[in-house]
Amino acid sequence: MDYPAITGWSREEREALVAAHRDSLAVLLRHSLSWVAAPYGEERLLEAFRFNTLDDAVDWCLTRFATGDLDPAKISPSSRSWRLFTEARFWLTQRESREGYTRKMQWLEAQRQRSNEASPTPLQEGAEQTQDVDVxxxxxxxxxxxxxxxxxxxxxxxxxxxxxxxxxxxxxxxxxxxxxxxxxxxxxxxxxxxxxxxxxxxxxxxxxxxxxxxxxxxxxxxxxxxxxxxxxxxxxxxxxxxxxxxxxxxxxxxxxxxxxxxxxxxxxxxxxxxxxxxxxxxxxxxxxxxxxxxxxxxxxxxxxxxxxxxxxxxxxxxxxxxxxxxxxxxxxxxx
Incomplete structure (x- = not known):
């Protein structure tokens, strides 16, 4: 899908973009954060990254984009568009740093694996995995x-x-x-x-x-x-x-x-x-x-x-x- 390009990266231009299209950008952020949270549970992911609610996370991302110190030269050319708001990893890294993001995602994965230790039978597991993939x-x-x-x-x-x-x-x-x-x-x-x-x-x-x-x-x-x-x-x-x-x-x-x-x-x-x-x-x-x-x-x-x-x-x-x-x-x- 082609996303609208972000043509201005000054603070004033970024603030204007958020002011004009806040609802649309929020939709993209909500979905991207939800996909990342799906394997672990939304509440657990939000807690790990110090957010109270999904709304808090979306608001933080929009504020960070509008007022934060962002260098477009450090952002992939393909992401210098509204596509950036579909990339949850970028925003969570902005929140915790690259090392912090990696550490917290590893912790979430470890928690997920521990919660799945009571494994079903192989037949049940295969059927459930197929349905999970389809869903x-x-x-x-x-x-x-x-x-x-x-x-x-x-x-x-x-x-x-x-x-x-x-x-x-x-x-x-x-x-x-x-x-x-x-x-x-x-x-x-x-x-x-x-x-x-x-x-x-x-x-x-x-x-x-x-x-x-x-x-x-x-x-x-x-x-x-x-x-x-x-x-x-x-x-x-x-x-x-x-x-x-x-x-x-x-x-x-x-x-x-x-x-x-x-x-x-x-x-x-x-x-x-x-x-x-x-x-x-x-x-x-x-x-x-x-x-x-x-x-x-x-x-x-x-x-x-x-x-x-x-x-x-x-x-x-x-x-x-x-x-x-x-x-x-x-x-x-x-x-």
Missing amino acids: TRLMERLAHTLRKLLARTCPDLVGWWLRATEELRAEWFELPSLPPSQVPASKKTRSVRMHDAQFRFQCLHRALILDSSEAGLPHLAVREWLFQPCSNVPSYQRSEEDIAAALPPTAPRDRRSVQRLRREGLEVLLGRLLKTALAGPDSEQAVALMEWELLRRAVTKTTLTAFNLDEGAAPELRKKAEQLDTLAKALEVVR
Whole structure:
């Protein structure tokens, strides 16, 4: 993934970067610190590096970047970008020095090994290790998609996805939570935004968004509408003027045509996700069930409402969403 370059390294420029993009940088830091902590436990890692909470660690890293003595010449060229905020080792080394980082990680590893001394039977161990690897890979894929969602939309949509999947993640594994900057009082509004975020996440997760200029006009329109950086305020969408400006010169650009094109593109994406979901989980393996549960929650009747496709506006999509509800009940998927 390409990260935005950090073009200014003076204290003033670094402070300005943090002030302008604090939420986005915090998301990257939270995930990177969580991955490092996963084998040892978040609380144990935070204690080892003298942090009280994950929020404390993130705040310290951002403050260190903004006000600390950082020499870009000592940072790898590939890390002189927002990628630096995905490199937990860099920040923990900043906290404790290189020697201190090595010593503390060795201690954490020794503690982990001691806690695993009561080993299961070889058969159980093999099955558990396979499942652990699969779940870890799923976590990595989800985190990768979250970074895409952040890069192609705005920080709040990442927060809404995390909020929507909070209960599932608490049962399956732990990913950091990031509350959206604006939480409306209306339950319906919260639900709509969570379903919007889940839908966009799944489109990116399943690589449905094409960057080729040869994509059809409906796809270009929906891509510019929902999958390009946007203002971090509801409804987290680009304007019709922005969409029209991105279309080829020969494309119709009047308001009605733009609305028609973006809706056609949206319905195609919803249809593809619903078709995949209606096929059911790929297998009975835990990870396949997890993936399917995340998908089916992204394409419900509320998702249609989020994009004004309810009230008979898209009867075929609504019918498929209802079929998916029935399938989920029949399968009795346990989160």
